[in-house]
Amino acid sequence: MTVHIIEDDYGVADALATLLGGVGHDAICYPDAESFFEAPPPLSQDVVIVDLGLPGLSGVQVVRWLEKLKTPPRIIVISGQSNTQIRNVISKLRPVVFLRKPLSEDLLVPHL
Amino acid sequence: MQAVRGTMADEPARGEEKTTEEPVWTVSGARLESVLDTAVDGIVVINDRMQVLAYNKACEHLFGYSVSEVLGRNVSMIMPAHYAAAHDGYVQHYLDTGEKRIIGIGREVAARHKDGTEFPVELSVGEAVTPDGRQFIGILRDLRPRKQIERSLAQAQAQLVHMTRISAIDEMGAAIAHELNQPLTAVLLYLQAVVRKSRDKSLLDAQMLGVIEKAMREAERAGEIIQRMRQLVEKREPERSDTDVAPFARSCVELVELGSADSGVSFQVRIDPDMPLVSMDPVQIRQVLVNLLRNAREAVSAAPVRQVSLHVTMDEGYAEFRVADSGPGVPKEVVPELFRAFSSQKRKGLGLGLAISRTIAQNHGGDLVLRQAAGKGATFVLRLPVECGIDSALAPDQ
Numbered sequence: 143m144t145v146h147i148i149e150d151d152y153g154v155a156d157a158l159a160t161l162l163g164g165v166g167h168d169a170i171c172y173p174d175a176e177s178f179f180e181a182p183p184p185l186s187q188d189v190v191i192v193d194l195g196l197p198g199l200s201g202v203q204v205v206r207w208l209e210k211l212k213t214p215p216r217i218i219v220i221s222g223q224s225n226t227q228i229r230n231v232i233s234k235l236r237p238v239v240f241l242r243k244p245l246s247e248d249l250l251v252p253h254l
Numbered sequence: 255m256q257a258v259r260g261t262m263a264d265e266p267a268r269g270e271e272k273t274t275e276e277p278v279w280t281v282s283g284a285r286l287e288s289v290l291d292t293a294v295d296g297i298v299v300i301n302d303r304m305q306v307l308a309y310n311k312a313c314e315h316l317f318g319y320s321v322s323e324v325l326g327r328n329v330s331m332i333m334p335a336h337y338a339a340a341h342d343g344y345v346q347h348y349l350d351t352g353e354k355r356i357i358g359i360g361r362e363v364a365a366r367h368k369d370g371t372e373f374p375v376e377l378s379v380g381e382a383v384t385p386d387g388r389q390f391i392g393i394l395r396d397l398r399p400r401k402q403i404e405r406s407l408a409q410a411q412a413q414l415v416h417m418t419r420i421s422a423i424d425e426m427g428a429a430i431a432h433e434l435n436q437p438l439t440a441v442l443l444y445l446q447a448v449v450r451k452s453r454d455k456s457l458l459d460a461q462m463l464g465v466i467e468k469a470m471r472e473a474e475r476a477g478e479i480i481q482r483m484r485q486l487v488e489k490r491e492p493e494r495s496d497t498d499v500a501p502f503a504r505s506c507v508e509l510v511e512l513g514s515a516d517s518g519v520s521f522q523v524r525i526d527p528d529m530p531l532v533s534m535d536p537v538q539i540r541q542v543l544v545n546l547l548r549n550a551r552e553a554v555s556a557a558p559v560r561q562v563s564l565h566v567t568m569d570e571g572y573a574e575f576r577v578a579d580s581g582p583g584v585p586k587e588v589v590p591e592l593f594r595a596f597s598s599q600k601r602k603g604l605g606l607g608l609a610i611s612r613t614i615a616q617n618h619g620g621d622l623v624l625r626q627a628a629g630k631g632a633t634f635v636l637r638l639p640v641e642c643g644i645d646s647a648l649a650p651d652q
Contacts, residue, residue, distance in 0.1 A: 153440030161447040222435035244439040244477040247446040 144185070145169045145254065148178045148192040148204060149220070154243075158191065161247060167254065175199035179207070186213035189254055194221035194231055202231055205238060218253055220245060296375075296394035300329045302349060302387055304342060316375075316396060318368030329392075334366045349388075357381050357390075362397060373398055410509060410540070417541050418610075425610045431480045438477055445470040492535035492617050499532050499573060500525045503566050506543040510551060519551050522563040529566060530640050532573045534618055539638070542611040542622070546577040546634045549607065553581030553632060572620065573640055578633040583626050592624060611636075 145167050149155040152173070159169035172178040175196050184190055190208060194201035201219060208214050219235075221228055222243035232240060239253050290297050290310035296317070299308035309324045317324075317332045324331065330338035348354065360378030367373065374397040382389045449466055452458040458466070507521050514521075543564070550562040561580040566573065584592060593612045608622070615622040620638040 151436040151440070154436050154443070157440040157443035157447070161443045161450070164447045164451045222432045222439070243435040244442055244473075244480070246442055246474070247450070 143167065143187045143189065146172065146178065146184050146188060146190045146215075148172045148175060148190065148196065148201070150174060150193065150196055154193075154245075158245075158250075161250075162254075165247075165251060165254075175201070175204045178204065183211060184208070184215040186215060188215040189218060190215050191218045191220060194219060194228065195223055200231075202234060205235055209236060216253075218250075293393075296392075296396075298329060298332075298392045298394065300390050300392070302345070302389075304328045304330065304345060307389065313394070316367075316394065317365070332366055334364050334372045337364060338366075345390075365394065374401060407509065407512065410505070411512075413537060414509070414541055414544060417537055418545075421538075421541065421610045421614070422606050425606045425613060427483050428613075429609070431484045434476075434480055438473060438480070442470065442473045442477070445473065492538055492614070494533045494535055494618075496531040497534055497536050497539075499529050499566055499575075502536060502540070503543070503564055503575065506540055507547060507564055509540075509544055510547040513548075514551055517551060517555065517560070519554055519560040519562055521547075522561065523566075524563065525566040526568060529568065529573065532638055532640050534638055535614075538614045539618070539636075542614050542636055543575060543577070545607045545611050546575075546636065549634075550577050550579035550581070550632070553579045557581045557631075568640075569637070571640055572637040575636040575638075576633055577636075579631040581631045583628075583630060584624060584632050589624065593622070 145159075145162050147155050147158050147162075147169055149158065149171065150173055155171040155173070159171055162169045170181070172181070175192075176198055179199075190204075192201045192204045196204070201221070205217055205219065208217055216239070218239045218241060219232075220241045220243060221231075223231075228240075228242070232238075241249055241253075286308075290308060291312075293310055293312055296313040296315075297308065297310045298306060298313060300306055305326055306324050306329050309319075309321050313324075313332075314320055319332070328342075330341045333341060344355065348357070356377070357379045360376065362374055363377045364372050365375045365377075376395040376397055378393045380391045380393075382391060445466055448458075449463065449470065452463055452466075503525055504523055507523050511521055547562060547564065554560040554562060557580055559580040563576075563578050565576045565578070567576070568574070593608050612622040615636055615638065618638050620636065622634065622636050625633045625635055
């Protein structure tokens with residue numbers, strides 16, 4: 143299984159990849175939704191970790207696209223935005239795993 | 255005609271030679287009477303002995319005395335005691351020295367009603383030299399309604415300043431929390447990665463590992479502080495009340511006009527008929543509208559046409575407040591970041607206004623967006639649902 147990390151903050155993306163690598167998962171980082179869409183689509187056994195506040199195409203658009211795949215991967219939405227903003231966005235989506243920053247290993251690993 | 259007729263009656267000592275002037279007096283007197291009684295302001299005419307010669311209908315309302323109670327008496331009866339005592343002296347001072355302290359100048363003074371109530375009036379005084387000696391004409395405008403308006407405007411403004419400050423702190427707190435979250439998340443994950451790896455392979459000695467674990471706990475503590483800060487600044491829910499948007503929208507424009515008397519900007523308000531009551535927090539929404547209107551005013555300050563308009567209309571269950579200006583529009587490169595905190599291009603201010611405004615709109619279940627066509631000014635649209643309830647239905651983490 144591969145973990146796809148779509149996160150514009152380099153520190154967060156790299157730290158996530160380092161941690162997941164340590165747990166034994168392959169991780170690929172994408173700085174934005176556009177570069178994620180250019181890569182081959184994720185497989186059903188993969189996990190996609192996507193930040194809500196991306197530049198350009200939003201995290202919501204990524205989730206919508208993933209949900210339309212024939213065999214969608216598991217999706218984990220992460221965000222550091224305020225409750226209100228998150229509420230506004232999440233209400234437009236089907237239920238997904240949602241984690242609020244700051245993240246930690248204990249918070250994340252059970253969902254992989 | 256009571257007042258002016260009273261003038262005549264009070265002067266019985268006049269000699270026969272006056273009769274030739276009598277017809278002239280009557281004609282102009284009749285005209286004078288209708289003028290006096292039509293006037294909205296109180297008008298009092300006194301002679302140089304301070305006796306009231308004329309006293310119009312508006313004065314009867316203002317002071318509670320009828321004409322017959324006042325004519326011929328000293329005008330000090332409609333003044334508060336301390337003025338009354340000094341008034342004769344003021345007039346005498348003028349008669350002796352010719353030094354004008356109120357004639358032709360006018361000022362705010364206190365007046366006294368028959369029931370003893372004192373109230374502020376704007377008094378202007380003119381002087382006329384007549385065959386019967388000098389007369390003084392006082393025009394009195396009741397200042398209570400204006401004071402009332404000034405007070406409520408000042409209150410609204412103070413409240414606005416206060417709320418603006420509070421939400422600036424809120425927005426700043428939320429922005430700082432968000433910005434700090436990113437590096438903090440990275441620090442935590444890096445440290446956890448190190449700890450996990452070195453535990454597995456015993457790469458580090460126990461002491462080093464202990465230090466890293468301590469560092470991790472500190473990072474977690476910082477995370478908790480941010481959490482708490484976030485809870486503090488995010489819990490402010492709108493205090494809704496059903497609001498009649500027409501007078502509300504006008505009062506917002508008035509507030510902004512108040513500070514732009516000589517800016518040359520013209521403000522227009524258009525409100526669709528049959529607007530329903532909107533469930534909203536009037537203090538917060540006023541803050542948003544005033545902010546948008548002020549931005550618009552600034553945007554047109556250097557434009558050839560300086561117009562700002564507020565159009566209130568309905569759109570599919572949402573009340574829309576559209577603030578449009580005749581300025582150059584928002585530059586393309588600024589648009590994506592426009593609603594982000596600290597992104598302002600302006601020299602003054604923190605650049606929180608639009609960020610706060612959007613947060614407030616979203617807290618109401620609405621939104622704030624920019625609509626602009628090429629070559630036209632900017633239009634900011636504040637959308638608020640007429641019925642609330644969206645908010646409480648979608649609160650997954652509360």
